[in-house]
Amino acid sequence: MDKKELRRTIREQKRAMSEAEIESRSARLGELFAASAAYRNARTIYGYLPYNQEVRTVPMLERALRDGKKVAVPKVYGDEMKFICMEDLTQVAKGYAGIPEPTADGPVADDPTALVLMPGLAFDPQGHRIGYGGGFYDKFLSAEPDHPTLALCYEFQMLPHLDTEAHDIPVDWVLWA
Numbered sequence: 763m764d765k766k767e768l769r770r771t772i773r774e775q776k777r778a779m780s781e782a783e784i785e786s787r788s789a790r791l792g793e794l795f796a797a798s799a800a801y802r803n804a805r806t807i808y809g810y811l812p813y814n815q816e817v818r819t820v821p822m823l824e825r826a827l828r829d830g831k832k833v834a835v836p837k838v839y840g841d842e843m844k845f846i847c848m849e850d851l852t853q854v855a856k857g858y859a860g861i862p863e864p865t866a867d868g869p870v871a872d873d874p875t876a877l878v879l880m881p882g883l884a885f886d887p888q889g890h891r892i893g894y895g896g897g898f899y900d901k902f903l904s905a906e907p908d909h910p911t912l913a914l915c916y917e918f919q920m921l922p923h924l925d926t927e928a929h930d931i932p933v934d935w936v937l938w939a
């Protein structure tokens with residue numbers, strides 16, 4: 763199955779999920795995330811705000827703030843993505859492709875060891891991922907390669923093997939529920 767077909771298939775499976783199922787699986791993923799060494803060791807979380815049927819990350823990011831961690835989420839400027847520090851995760855508006863982004867343009871996060879949460883449509887046990895096609899995370903991680911990375915996904919997004927391209931950067935850990 764090529765990337766285009768795989769993206770279509772996964773999107774259909776995500777759209778078939780009920781809101782209750784999304785919330786339940788997201789809560790379980792939140793528990794797994796908070797229990798992970800990656801989370802415990804992180805001073806800063808570069809998260810993302812969920813779009814459509816993505817894992818509900820806001821409760822996880824709110825917990826990180828309560829745990830004394832810094833939190834930043836992406837904002838797109840043309841073909842570049844920057845992580846903007848946030849203390850109030852309600853200060854957002856629709857941005858690039860309708861995805862929620864911070865309303866503020868700063869402060870821009872600057873923690874080269876921040877744990878980056880990676881969105882995506884499909885993953886495999888080796889950490890390969892199929893993103894949404896924009897290439898923003900691969901570009902960001904090419905410029906800042908020392909970040910540990912972690913992906914959260916639903917069980918059906920976890921596949922035995924994904925074919926990847928040279929520019930695709932794998933994630934360090936994948937949690938699924």
